[in-house]
Amino acid sequence: MAAGTEEPPESVHHYDYAEEVPSDIQKYWHQRYQIFSKYDHGIWMTDDAWFGVTPEPVAHKIAEHVATAPAAKTVLVDAFAGAGGNTIAFALSGRWERIFAIEKDPEVLQCAKHNAEVYGVANKIWWVQGDCFDIIKKRLISVGKDAVIFASPPWGGPGYTSDEVFNLSTMQPYSLQDLYMPFSKITTEFALYLPRTSNLNQLAKYAPQDRQLQATHYCTKGASKALCVYFGDFRTTGDSEDL
Numbered sequence: 001m002a003a004g005t006e007e008p009p010e011s012v013h014h015y016d017y018a019e020e021v022p023s024d025i026q027k028y029w030h031q032r033y034q035i036f037s038k039y040d041h042g043i044w045m046t047d048d049a050w051f052g053v054t055p056e057p058v059a060h061k062i063a064e065h066v067a068t069a070p071a072a073k074t075v076l077v078d079a080f081a082g083a084g085g086n087t088i089a090f091a092l093s094g095r096w097e098r099i100f101a102i103e104k105d106p107e108v109l110q111c112a113k114h115n116a117e118v119y120g121v122a123n124k125i126w127w128v129q130g131d132c133f134d135i136i137k138k139r140l141i142s143v144g145k146d147a148v149i150f151a152s153p154p155w156g157g158p159g160y161t162s163d164e165v166f167n168l169s170t171m172q173p174y175s176l177q178d179l180y181m182p183f184s185k186i187t188t189e190f191a192l193y194l195p196r197t198s199n200l201n202q203l204a205k206y207a208p209q210d211r212q213l214q215a216t217h218y219c220t221k222g223a224s225k226a227l228c229v230y231f232g233d234f235r236t237t238g239d240s241e242d243l
Contacts, residue, residue, distance in 0.1 A: 008114070011107055012044045025050040034220070035085065041118045044111040049083040052154060054193065055225060058218040059089035062193070062228055065216065066150055067095040068235035069189045075147040077140060078102065079132040079183075084112030086152060086193075091121035099125045100140060102132040133182050144186040151179055152193035166195040168202045180206055180231075189232035196224040203229055 008014065015021045021029045028050040032039040035055050045053070054062070063086070066076070074097040078087045081101035090099055103109035109129050116122035128135055132151075140147070156172040168176035176192075183190045196217060207213045214230040230236055 008044050009107055009110065012046055012111055014042055014044055022047055028053075031055070036115065036118075038118050042114075043118060044114045045083055046105070046108055046111060049108050049111060052080075052082050052152065054085040054089075054152060055220065056085065056089070057220065058225055059085045060092070061218060062086065062150075062191070063089040063093045063095075065228070065230070065234065065236045066090070066148060066191055067093055069148045070233055073146060073148045073187075073189055074098065075100070075143045077136065077143075077147050077149045079136065079149055079151040080104075080153050081109065081112050081127075082152065083108060084115040086150060087112060087125060088116050088119045088121055090150070091116065091124040092119065098143070100128055101125050102128045102130065102135050104129070104131055136186055137182065141186065147187045147189075149183050149187055149190035150193070151183065151190065153179060155195050164197060165199050166197040168194065168198055176202060176206075184231070187232075189230075189234065191231070191234070192229045194227050194229060196227050198227050198229075206231070 015029055018026065018029065025047055028035070032043075034057070035053050036043045037056050076090050076096040076099045078090065078099065078101045081087050081103040084101070087099065087101040090096060101109075101112060103112060106129050109127060113122055113127055116125055128139070136149070153174050154172070179192060200215065203213060203215065214234055214236050216228050216230070216236055217224040218226055218228065
């Protein structure tokens, strides 16, 4: 069947009407066309996946910035692929010879693959189910020198929005240290997508002695949605992008 016409697994949904949508994700569903402009073409989501998906305009701008890594970097690893928003944007950019999308939850990975089919890029992506740290260390170590890692980790649920300054040292289930150490051993270029209120002083501790880290706020209608921090050689402005 064509993408969007087959029946999803039991825990995967395509909600057409607001009354079908659980109350805790209704605000995300009402923003569905910002999240996936092709939502009506049959986008699949688990209920939990709504909390972590990157809005499509932000995903495309991040893909543009990640593409400024050195030309020798030809492999893109999306360490927490989720329902595929960022992975799809990376594939649509045409910048990468190979893209690996890693997702721990098999049903969410099924959503990502299906959504990439909706956008016509599924065959440009290698899909890997499992823990990203194990997979990168054991299976993708050979491509590390050629790779850029992009990581949009879970932030511990929507409760992070109540923090005036978000503590990256206690972020769950992975702290800043948990992310930085394994990724920095694999490649010199990687990017972390983090809460907009992340503690910049904590991030500054990871800056090389001879340079500053590049951090960009991604905004919609003037409101910051998230922060992306670039480690290594990226030609980004390190400013705010209003989309």
